[in-house]
Amino acid sequence: MTDATIILDDNHEAGFGDYFALLKPRVMSLVVFTAFAGLIVAPGGIHPFLGFFAILCIAIGGGASGALNMWYDSDIDMVMKRTKSRPIPAGKVTRGEALGLGLTLSAFSVVMLYLATNWVAAALLAFTIFFYAVVYTMWLKRATPQNIVIGGASGALPPMIGWAAVTGDITLSSVLMFMLIFMWTPPHFWSLALFMNADYDKAKVPMLTVTHGKRSTRNHILVYTILLAGFAAAMFATPLAGWCYLVVAVVMNAAFLRGAVVLWKRNEDEAEADNYKAERAFFKLSLAYTFLHFMALMADKALFAYGIGGPF
Amino acid sequence: MALEARSKMAITKLHDMHTRRRSRNVGLGLALGAFVVLLLGLTVVKVTVLDPSIAAQEAGY
Incomplete structure (x- = not known):
């Protein structure tokens, strides 16, 4: 050398x-x-x-x-x-x-x-x-x-x-946990794409915001959020969901649906005027959504072990 | 003479390259050390869990 x-x-x-x-x-x-x-x-x-x-x-x-x-x-x-x-x-x-x-x-x-x-x-x-x-x-x-x-x-x-x-x-319970994240991913990333649009556009990544526009993206977010709420409710058909999950699912899905409706009602002029405030808030809420749902499932498991509550 | 040759061969000088690569080398060393510990732990647990005599003892036989 x-x-x-x-x-x-x-x-x-x-x-x-x-x-x-x-x-x-x-x-x-x-x-x-x-x-x-x-x-x-x-x-x-x-x-x-x-x-x-x-x-x-x-x-x-x-x-x-x-x-x-x-x-x-x-x-x-x-x-x-x-x-x-x-x-x-x-x-x-x-x-x-x-x-x-x-x-x-x-x-x-x-x-x-x-x-x-x-x-x-x-x-x-x-x-x-x-x-x-x-x-x-x-x-x-x-x-x-x-x-x-x-x-x-x-x-x-x-x-x-x-x-x-x-x-x-692989059981229904584990598949439903999969579905909870699977259906959550589109609203989560599309809300991010709404205020990071220029980035994806520059990279020529065919994000929905780039190919179909933001109006269509807002419609998609609402549809997927409704479907997500359905899968979150389906968890009650498994032995995993107890009282903690019930409280979290009701509160978080109501908040998430409300957020999706707000995004759906907004147009680009409104969003640009407040620098995508509602979109950023929805994105943050989406992070809490997954975290709290899985925390609730774990909390219920712990409570069941102590004989408190039980599956619905 | 042989001693002198050996001392010339030994890595005694700290080269700039060694300083620059320190974090990588230390990190890799720690990762490999952790891997050895994890494998040891896995072996102990597997042997304990799979050992029929221990399982029988725990079951009260």
């Missing part, structure tokens, strides 16, 4: 944090929370260490799919204000490194989850990574304005994986 070969550009020397950022830690936190909820509310039990290990594998698998997404979408990330400081567009990590990290962690997380729990959970995790990296990132995202509707399935699977890690099966 000569001296010339070890002269490295300071700007291209990635730290550990840059590789960690490839795993999309913020998205990972939602994955961890919902997977944990699925694991807690599942009937039966799991050894605490195995439960922790399973959550870790699901988090790493989710992170791996994030790295694969950043590898493939680096051209889009480069032009969007929200994403141009990510490690690849910022020039800190190469695309090849992101691909290598994503593939390695994908295989690692699936195999380790299988060894720790069962093949159903491992298969669901493998499917989640495949769906996010291939179906959503490589195909739907650039092809159709329904990208986040169908692609949202990958974000909705973690509670099913957590459930399967304990029980080894």
